[in-house]
Amino acid sequence: MKPLRIGIAGIAIESSTFSPHRTRLVDFRVTRDEALLARYSWIGAPWCDGVEWVPLLHAVSLPGGAVEPEVYDALEAEIVERATAAGPLDGLFFDIHGAMSVVGRTDAEARLASAVRGAVGPDTLISTSMDLHGNVSRELASAVDLITCYRMAPHEDAWESRERAAYNLVERLHDGGRPRKAWVQVPVLLPGEKTSTRIEPAKSLYGRIPDVEALPGVLDAAIWVGYAWADEPRCRAAVVVTGDDEEAITAHARELAEGYWRARADFAFVAPTGTLGECLETAIASDARPFLISDSGDNPTAGGAGDVSWTLSELLGVEELRLGKVSAIHASIQDPAAVATAFAAGQGAEVMIRAGGRIDSGPSGPVAIAGTVHSLVTGDEVGGDIAVIKTGGLHVILTSRRKPYHTIADFTALGLDPAGTDLVIVKIGYLEPELYDLAADWLLALTPGGVDQDLLRLGHHGVRRPLFPFDPEMPDPDLTPELL
Structure with missing residues (x-):
């Protein structure tokens, strides 16, 4: 044949x-x-x-x-x-x-x-x-x-x-x-x-x-x-x-x-939700470790820019993290200039870096991070060059290219131990399988960004109406299929 x-x-x-x-x-x-x-x-x-x-x-x-x-x-x-x-x-x-x-x-x-x-x-x-x-x-x-x-x-x-x-x-x-x-x-x-x-x-x-x-x-x-x-x-x-x-x-x-x-x-929602502040308050008070929080509004695997810095700015103001009473990882912020600054300083150096908010400035723009260069990784297949900055109890992951953090190896390759960390805040929506299995507990934070979970505040105007949930009282539609 x-x-x-x-x-x-x-x-x-x-x-x-x-x-x-x-x-x-x-x-x-x-x-x-x-x-x-x-x-x-x-x-x-x-x-x-x-x-x-x-x-x-x-x-x-x-x-x-x-x-x-x-x-x-x-x-x-x-x-x-x-x-x-x-x-x-x-x-x-x-x-x-x-x-x-x-x-x-x-x-x-x-x-x-x-x-x-x-x-x-x-x-x-x-x-x-x-x-x-x-x-x-x-x-x-x-x-x-x-x-x-x-x-x-x-x-x-x-x-x-x-x-x-x-x-x-x-x-x-x-x-x-x-x-x-x-x-x-x-x-x-x-x-x-x-x-x-x-x-x-x-x-x-x-x-x-x-x-x-x-x-x-x-x-x-x-x-x-x-x-x-x-x-x-x-x-x-x-x-x-x-x-x-x-x-x-x-x-x-x-x-x-x-x-x-x-x-x-x-x-x-696939998990309990709240504002970032509510989620952090619950997570810090909980005995569940590690406690994962989805920073959902800037999820790069849903289309987010990956550099919205609003969540990072909020984390830097949390007293328990600032004083090191609670440990946390934030994954991640894409900012090649910030990564280059960390590489120029070298591992172990004290740095002051402004990161994020350059593509999607959101409500905060670039955020100042004062801390120590914890680790540096070159040539990651997805994220390019990557730097981790430690400030208080918080480890901030900075990438030169947008990178999702879905697996344990994504963290351990940077010298981080998510299983031994109190809070893991990751730009994601629903947790991918490895993180889902890792989490002792989990909340989905309704944060701002290009993939904001609150569709009604995004401002759709090109979709065909009526459309649920934009028109919650719309009549039942004709759902007769068309043969093609």
Whole structure:
């Protein structure tokens, strides 16, 4: 048999339009050729027999602000050029996030999907893998043939979801052809920290998906929460059920959408919340150690600039930390100039450094830190050069590039022991698995930034209304799916 030729392409980033950060080409990790194939561990699995994978281009970035238009244009142009030059493709695996925003434009993924469709032609089957925090407009759903997303938040099934999308594509190319899609948007827009699948109602809503997927005539089912920190008409929840039985996929898409709508007021934060002051007061008084606090408003893995210094300024004023009665780690502030000052002084030196608030000045701007250079690390794969400044009982992590702190090793590599520290304050929303297991207790602080959990104070004006929770008394919507 002639091998199936399947291309691989995509641009993956989550972009907050409320963050002043701008995503440049240097922020993307761009892979082509063999490096792109090496991204997927399942290539070479038995179900890939008879498939020639054709690597085009994939670009992935840590979440951040909107992408500069010239950067998007260059990446799109190269994907189109490579897809055209690759010759006839039977299929294309479209590996995206789904919440990319480009400065001055809307619905970037639909534009990219349309460009890819134009390059590969109408007969090529396109299978799309997405984050459940992506947005599925009608235009995007129409431009591709199969579309699915993660079923867990935190995203412990991200690679499993990509493999499912690729596997379904191969199976349909062997036998089945182009399926139908029942698509419907649900006028609800909630932050990921209110829709974690660790807790209800998302746990049960997503728990129903495998049963729907297993039904005769159904290939795949997916629920998207949407992305709350972009201000575009497409930003809302969505459901797509894919398969050959039009009646079945339509009925189950409606059932899932109605279940999501009915549960809209039941979604709650994944952890107890409070102001930063309230969270610090509770944590200091608690016997639970380590006590973790999510500095949620500037979470770089949701699109925050990573240099909002407001929380740091508040921590520096806490007497227990200032006097060293309580130990704490704050992760982190991105500021290459501050890091350079620490490196110039050297480990063990006493320094006065102004850090943060240069990209997203927020309510505080750069903050003065007087302390000792505790440790210096060069060439971190994500954070670049990193410095830790100790002031009183507080260790402040400064990075030259934005870096999330999700694992124990992120801290121990800097000579820090989060397990032996009283308070760990980290720019994150819901805790990733290692930190979740580490925490003896945990609070989510509602802090300012480009991914503020309080959506109503961000100032959305580009979303389609009515939309919950912006319009809490809105009438029940028509959730009749459309067959695409």
